Amino acid sequence: MSAKPTQSGPLLEIRGLVIEATSYPPGEPPKNVTLVHGVDVTLQKGKVLGLIGESGAGKSTIGLSSMSYGRGGVRLTGGEILLNGREIRTASPGQLRKIRGKEVTYVSQSAAASFNPSKRLMDQVIETCLSHKIMSKSEAEARAVTLFRKLGLPSPETIGNRYPHQVSGGQLQRVMTAMALCPKPDLVVFDEPTTALDVTTQIDVLAAIKEAIRDTGVAALYITHDLAVVAQVADEIMVLRHGRKVELGTTDQIINRPAEDYTRALVSVRSIDHAEKPEAAPLLKIENVTARYSGTTFDVLKNISIELPPGQTLAVVGESGSGKSTLARAITGLLPPSKGRITFDGRPLSSAFPGRSRDDLRQIQMIYQMADTAMNPRQTVGTIIGRPLEFYFGLRGVARDKRVQELLDQIEMGKGFIDRYPAELSGGQKQRVCIARALAAKPKLIICDEVTSALDPLVADGILKLLLELQAETQMAYLFITHDLATVRAIADKIAVMYKGEVRRYGQKSDVLAPPFDDYTDLLLSSVPEMELGWLEAVLEHRRQTGIGAGAGN
Amino acid sequence: MHPILKLLVQRIALGLLLLLAVSAVIFLGVEALPGDTAQAILGQSATPQALENLRAQMGLDQPALTRYFSWLGGVMTGDLGKALTNGVDIAQAIGQRLGNTLFLAGCAAAIAVPLALILGAVAARYAGRWPDKVISAVTLTTISLPEFVAAYFVIYLLTIVFPVFQPVAIVFPGMSFWAKLQAVALPVIVLVMVVLAHMMRMTRAAILNVMQSAYIETAELKGLSPMTIIWKHAFPNAIAPVISVVAINLAYLVVGVVVVEVVFSYNALGQYLVDHVTKRDLPVVQAVGLIFATVYIGLNIIADVTAIIANPRLRHPK
Secondary structure, three states: OOOOOOOOOOOOOEEEEEEEEEOOOOOOEEEEEEEEEEEEEOOOOEEEEEEEEOOOHHHHHHHHHOOOOOHHHHOOOOEEEEEEEEOOOOHHHHHHHEOOOOOEEEEOOOOHOOOOOOOHHHHHHHHHHHOOOOOHHHHHHHHHHHHHHOOOOOOOOOOOHHHHHOOOOOHHHHHHHHHHHHHOOOOEEOOOOOOOOHHHHHHHHEEEEHHHHHHOOEEEEEEOOOOOHHHHHHOOEEEHHHHHHHEEEEHHHHHHHOOHHHHHHHHHHOOOOOOOOOOOOOOOEEEEEEEEEOOOOOOOEEEEEEEEEOOOEEEOOOOOOOHHHHHHHHHHHOOOOOOEEEEOEEEEOOHHHHHHHHHOOOOOOOEEEOOOOOOOOOOOOOHHHHHHHHHOOOOOOHHHHHHHHOOOOOOOOOOHHHHHHHEEEEEEEHHHHHHHHHHHHHOOEEEOOOOOOOOOOOHHHHHHHHHHHHHHHHOEEEEEEEEOHHHHHHHEEEEEEEEEEEEEEEEEHHHHHHHHHHHHHHHHHOOOOOOOOHHHHHHHHHHHOOOOOOOOOO | OHHHHHHHHHHHHHHHHHHHHHHHHHHHHHHHHHOOHHHHHHHHOOOOOHHHHHHHOOOHHHHHHHHHHHHHHHHHHHOOEEEOOOEEEEHHHHHHHHHHHHHHHHHHHHHHHHHHHHHHHHHHOOOOHHHHHHHHHHHHHHHHHHHHHHHHHHHHHHHHHHOOOOOOOOOOOOHHHHHHHHHHHHHHHHHHHHHHHHHHHHHHHHHHHHOOOOHHHHHHOOOHHHHHHHHHHHHHHHHHHHHHHHHHHHHHHHHHOHHHHHHHOOOOOOOOOOHHHHHOOOOHHHHHHHHHHHHHHHHHHHHHHHHHOOOOHOOOOO
């Protein structure tokens, strides 16, 4: 290993960092926007600093600045970035190439997209060790295998021979961590490394990352929007908002004694208190529904029976691949079930949507996870919300515009949005427009498919509150598909826990969330990070004793 | 069976089926022309009796289907029939010329394909900057020139201004490999100029497309050099669209270069075909048409299969 400048100061010291980008608003000349306004960061050797904030807070941008890297045309325009005592903000590309991958490495949110699909994992993991001449090929491979084992990957000796598509998402995230640690860096930037994973997988990856950080003594910047997650790994936490520092403190201080209002809001997020409604005669009744996709040989839904009374919320929870969204497709008639019956409002529904009347279609509306792709980018908000008004009620002209404005008022967006395009709206506003579009049909049931998953916690909270208010006003029922148990606690009356196409647990919220649990529900519930120090260790210790969750996530 | 092997068998079977269909189309096309071979031999002033005799002698009085299958049977066994104009065995006449065609196309491809890939990668590396603009401008200029203009320009430059080559590309059996190479130098240069731009631009576009991927950012954050990133991380994932364009251009080098052959008096398949089309020598036209179709279909099968093999998801299933 070539000598690095030795000094006694901090490993990373960022002073007065200013980061700018050029934005291209539609119909206007390009303009300069400042993403980060003079932020200071100090990180000592071997310490972990959590950077937390909502999207647009500048946390990834600041994290990448420790590698003097601006993603997508972002420019580091001011301040000092000292790594191992050396200024790197103004360093030449050639000098930066010597630092990147050697002194600082990076773990991204989506390992699946961050691995080259046409190269074997081992070649990618040891690439920096060879290109920076840190160690020989055989040493690097041996180190990689050691790291694979430490990170709990199955068959550590041979997993490196695989290609990225042959390994699961949770495993890839661990391989990427091994790739970051392999060249023995001083600093690793973890950019939302567990956000894209299922909650049951997240806990294992989180534990593996924490252990690897501890054992290798590497320093880390841990970027996330989830305070409960960062509380498990960080020594200190910096809260960011709109590219400015809100608060910096020890993990204990931030989660137990936050000084700023914004931090308090983050800590107490999901404060919605929703009283469970009593059981009642069902609006939607699903009986023994089994379904499979054409051309496949296994059932993605197995004998599902659930009920949803009018004006109530049934939360369907489960991991990716558990069949939650397929259930929505079966109810809407996009995927006709091979067996079973769906009854709506006392009448049987035709299994495929072409067999349903326009009024049947109107009664069941959907809201999707990605509001972006659920709207035509070339239509205005007025056209988007007006379309169901024309289609179902024949409203036109002034009457239609009046109703659109009423709906916009209902979703608390007010005037001035009717002529805007989706690209001019924020993520939360887009989702509100999608809600208004569903509302326009005056449905009795809205299927919400992960509607808050792509949103920041505070914005998501606003959407959930809006949905609950609308339910109280209009007595709509919600079938709420989500993987987020905090959301479920906040809004559900009834809960169905799905696993591998089956309903594992079903009933009133108070019953489902009360022990005794079946093994899967226990695993799912206990995997949700809680905002307290030492939660991760406590859960893992509990699992070691009870044997629950062995091999989960692989 | 390994999925790749299965795909390979499928593609080849499909290719053979396609070739059979093409042979029928060629036969029908020639059949649809007014007059027939007997008429062509005896001319407009032939008596009906003479025509009938000749037709009977050549088997032309048989139904079309019978004649098609007897022609097809001949093709299968390597018998392409005899040329009408001089009675020479077609297979023999083609053999020599096909060799010359493949030699010229091979030489041009051996230079043009690697050059296009390298220039495409360089253009992608410096996208929007001057090396990119120079490469684009030069290759676009060469592709925009008609082949004969390019050919005369090259002849003027390299035989008159700088007399390093001879202006005609005459090859004959028994010539040494190096002498042959020297003889075809000028047509090769012209062909490279003609096919370079298309392949280069596809390489550039495909690489730039891949450069948007998250794994390229990973490579940048590993501190790899820009050219390493392009060759090791971008190019292997950009190869599929490039291969199909390369195949089209290779096919063109075999079947579409008659103008260049004529300009340089190069004795190859294109000239042979044109000669016999003007003389209405239908058996020759049929035979050469079938060979060109085989080249096209064959190259496209190879391109398909290569693109499939280049995809690790198919090469290494879960």
